Amino acid sequence: MTTGHGPGPKFAIVGAGPAGFYAAEALDIECPGAEIDIIERLPTPFGLIRAGVAPDHQTTKTIQDAFEQIAQRPNVRIVGNVEVDRDVTIAELAQFYDAVVLASGAPDDAPLDVPGGDLPGVYGAAEFVGWYNAHPDHAGLEPLLDRDSVVVIGNGNVAIDIARILSKSAAELATSDIAAHASERLAQARISDVHIVGRRGPLEAKFTTVELRELGELEEAVAVAESHQIPDAVGSDLSPRDRRVKGKNLECFKSFAQADPSAKARRIRFQFNARPLNVLGNGRVEAICFERTRVENGQVTGTGETLEIACGAVISAIGYRARPLGGLAVSATGDRLTNTDGRIAPGLYVVGWLRRGPSGKIGTNRTDAEEVAALIRSELVVGDKPGLAGLKPLLASRNVRTTDYVDWKKIEAAEIAAALGGEPRRKFATMHEMLAVLGA
Amino acid sequence: MTYVVTEACIKCKFQDCLQSCPATCFYEGENMLVINPEECIDCGACEPECPAEAIMPDTAPDAAKWVEFNRKYSALWPNIRKQGFVPDDADDWVEVEGKLEEHFSPAPAAR
Numbered sequence: 001m002t003t004g005h006g007p008g009p010k011f012a013i014v015g016a017g018p019a020g021f022y023a024a025e026a027l028d029i030e031c032p033g034a035e036i037d038i039i040e041r042l043p044t045p046f047g048l049i050r051a052g053v054a055p056d057h058q059t060t061k062t063i064q065d066a067f068e069q070i071a072q073r074p075n076v077r078i079v080g081n082v083e084v085d086r087d088v089t090i091a092e093l094a095q096f097y098d099a100v101v102l103a104s105g106a107p108d109d110a111p112l113d114v115p116g117g118d119l120p121g122v123y124g125a126a127e128f129v130g131w132y133n134a135h136p137d138h139a140g141l142e143p144l145l146d147r148d149s150v151v152v153i154g155n156g157n158v159a160i161d162i163a164r165i166l167s168k169s170a171a172e173l174a175t176s177d178i179a180a181h182a183s184e185r186l187a188q189a190r191i192s193d194v195h196i197v198g199r200r201g202p203l204e205a206k207f208t209t210v211e212l213r214e215l216g217e218l219e220e221a222v223a224v225a226e227s228h229q230i231p232d233a234v235g236s237d238l239s240p241r242d243r244r245v246k247g248k249n250l251e252c253f254k255s256f257a258q259a260d261p262s263a264k265a266r267r268i269r270f271q272f273n274a275r276p277l278n279v280l281g282n283g284r285v286e287a288i289c290f291e292r293t294r295v296e297n298g299q300v301t302g303t304g305e306t307l308e309i310a311c312g313a314v315i316s317a318i319g320y321r322a323r324p325l326g327g328l329a330v331s332a333t334g335d336r337l338t339n340t341d342g343r344i345a346p347g348l349y350v351v352g353w354l355r356r357g358p359s360g361k362i363g364t365n366r367t368d369a370e371e372v373a374a375l376i377r378s379e380l381v382v383g384d385k386p387g388l389a390g391l392k393p394l395l396a397s398r399n400v401r402t403t404d405y406v407d408w409k410k411i412e413a414a415e416i417a418a419a420l421g422g423e424p425r426r427k428f429a430t431m432h433e434m435l436a437v438l439g440a
Numbered sequence: 441m442t443y444v445v446t447e448a449c450i451k452c453k454f455q456d457c458l459q460s461c462p463a464t465c466f467y468e469g470e471n472m473l474v475i476n477p478e479e480c481i482d483c484g485a486c487e488p489e490c491p492a493e494a495i496m497p498d499t500a501p502d503a504a505k506w507v508e509f510n511r512k513y514s515a516l517w518p519n520i521r522k523q524g525f526v527p528d529d530a531d532d533w534v535e536v537e538g539k540l541e542e543h544f545s546p547a548p549a550a551r
Contacts (some may be wrong), residue, residue, distance in 0.1 A: 018462070059482040063462050073516035245488045280446050281463035361485045370522075 008033035010387030012097040014041035014084050014325070015104035017047020019352020020363055021067040022366040023101050024076055026373030031380065035387050037075045037097075041083045042136065043403040043411060043434045045071065047105065049362070054161040055178040056168065058424060063362060071405050077388060079395075080403035081435070087400045088328035094347055098383060098389035098428040102328075102350040103369075106320035106335050106358040107137075112153065115278040116323075120144065121285030125158045125317035132165055132186075134179035135327050139429035144284060145189035147312025151288050153276060154317030155198030155205035160215065162315055163194040163268045167221035175422040179429055193267045194221075195309055199275040199293055199300050202230055202253045203246050212252040216259075221266035227257035229272045274307055275300065279314055282417065288314050320358040331358060342372035349376055401440050410439050441498060442477035443487060444506040448494035449473055450539035452530045455523040457486035468520035468549035469513055471527075477507055478513035492534045517548040522532060 006266045009031050013020045016038045024036045044277060045052060046064050053060050059080040071078055085330045093100045103271040109124025111117065118426055121144040123131075132139030150166055152159045165178070170187050178186075201224070213225040234246045253270065261267050274290035281287065292305040321334045335357040339350045351372045360368075395402055408420070414437045428434045446459075449472040457473070458466055465520035475486075475496070487495045498507050533539070 062481045063483075066463055207486060208484070240491065241489075243494070244491070250490065361460060361461045361462070362483065363485055366462060366464070367459050367522075 006033070006035060008035055009098040009382045010034070010096065010385045011099050011101060011376075012093045012387075012391075013101045013103055014036045014090075014093075014178045015047060015102065015352075015354075016042075016045035016078055016080070017103065017105055017352070018049060018063070018067070018362050019105065019354070019365045019369060020047070020101075020103035021045075021070050021171075022369035023103055023351045023373060024268075025070050026106075026370045027101075027376065028070075028073065030377040034075060037388050037391070038071075038078050039082050039084065039088075039093075040078060040080045041104075043079055043080045043407060043431070043438070044329065045405075045408055047081065051130055051133045054129075054165060055133055055176040056165065056173060057161075058176065061177075061361075063419040078403075078405045078408065079388070079391070080407065081353050082395060082400055082402055085326060085387065087395060087398060090328075090348065092394065093251075093391070096149055096388075096394075098380060098385050099347050099349060101346070101372070102325060102337065102346075102348070102354055102374070103352050104323070105353045106322045106326060107321060108321040109316065110321055110334070112279070112314070112316040114276050114278065116281065116285075117219040117279055118287075119279050119281050119285050120283065121281065121313045122279055123313065123315045125154065125315060126320055128162060128315050129158065132178050132182035134182075134256045134427035135427040136429060136431050136434075139179065139181065143185070144406045145185060145191060147310075148190055148192040149195065149311040150191055150307065150313045150315065151195045151197060151309055151311045152315045152317060153197050154319075155196070155200065155207065156271075156317060157206070157211045159196050160207055162317060163196050164215060164218070166191055166194050167218060167266050167268055169220045171434055172219055175424070177423060177425050177427055179215055179427055181429060191220075192265065193269060194347055195271055195311070197271045197274050197276075197290060197309075199273070200295050201272045202250065202270070204295060205249065205272075207249060209245065209248040212249055215268055216252065216255060218264075218268075219262050222259050222261060222264040223256045223261050223268045223270070224261045225253050225256035225270040229270075230257045240316045245353075258418060271307075275302065277306065285312060285314055287311060320353070322354055325354075331357075340353070342368075342375055346379070347381075348353060350435060401435070403435075403438065407438050441479040441482040442507065442510070443475055443484060443495050443497050444477070444493075444503060444510045445472065445474050446494050446496060446506050447472075447544065448492045448534075448542040449490075450543050451527060451533040452492040452494065454491050454526055454530055455543065456491060456519070457488040458523050459491050460485040460519060464519065464521050465514075466520050467514040467517040468524075469517045470545040470547040471543070472545075472551055473520065474510040474513045474517065477511050479514075513546070516546075518551055519547070537546075
């Protein structure tokens, strides 16, 4: 491992999630000889692979192996436990690196902007998913799961992940890496019904078929839809791709509409064409009121008819917001930084969710990063920048205890050693525990 | 656990799957693609993208022989990451059945 000031270009990538790793890989291909430093706020890399992908989707998490191979390249380094704006500014990074690539995603929840949306028992998906995945920011959430119903708002795969985790048995979760605090709390919960509610209809829902099918195979929960909400066929006005994809989803919904709600102890209930009006409750969530909708020419309009669902918690999976990193301008949609094809300013770029908003799958970030890496190469001006040899002393002068790839492997080994039964690992949920493994 | 490409890909080779793959685990033959079962992470992102509906999970009936087929040819063919040339007559081959016997080419893609 070199500490920089070789002749190649120096790149800093902010964020060690999928977008950051795909950017590192793409820059390594575009600019052979480059030195690439991935700066990460946590001592644990891999971003939403670790803290977003559901803990029972361990095969999906094996994409981590591909990112580990990138991290082990001699010209790629992870600089962990470093938070931009707190420990170092983007302007300082620009002094040390030929290009800075922001890849820190959209980590905050879009607010549930209705009366009662701030009652105890209302959670955003980022914090709820972060809680059950042991993200240090959200480990202390202690969600209210003490009543028999939970409402999940949103019609994407995140809503399905949350409903599935809330509905799985302890035995089904035993081979997951769900946070210990979450599995304990779920074991004490007595949730019998999880409602997944969307503003639009089943054909507009953004679920993928693989995730829907999984809901039909749970041990203790049956997926239920209301047959009058499920159309017979997809519209002929759709593109061939939409006809194919939505047709497969429709087959799932049709089988859910025929399912016997009493077949199993718990239910996951799909409720379409309902938009939240207000959350009701005295000091905490006790119910949520929706207005029925219809979709006309792609627009959602209310019908005036209402629907009330008694519940002890509301989890809104309705999108994410970007943080204004370095005071940079956030787009009007609030979910990305203002940029043109990934360029923010000369030498400053953005990839992944922070570039294009929180959409797509893991692989979408690969093509995204490849596009931006090609742009970076075309605009690259290699100066006499020191890279990590400049950054390290600055961080040391600020008493920042940086972590590297070897440190991550020590944390990972400790998590694997602590695993019980069929768990792949027992995750640390606090920075303190992670750093304690390193004797820091 | 893996997804596999079946004979429905032969002479279609749309390559819409490539963009969705986080693991870059597709390999290119002269007239079809396959998946390396060791590299596939079983996420299923590719399955709905295929216009020929050529991709299936290894849990599907009849998938076993395709797992072996994908394993064999992914070791012999070059990796493909980005969509390249799509045959002009690809659409004409979507509905054709039994393409393995009649039309499969074991040759790697010309590079």
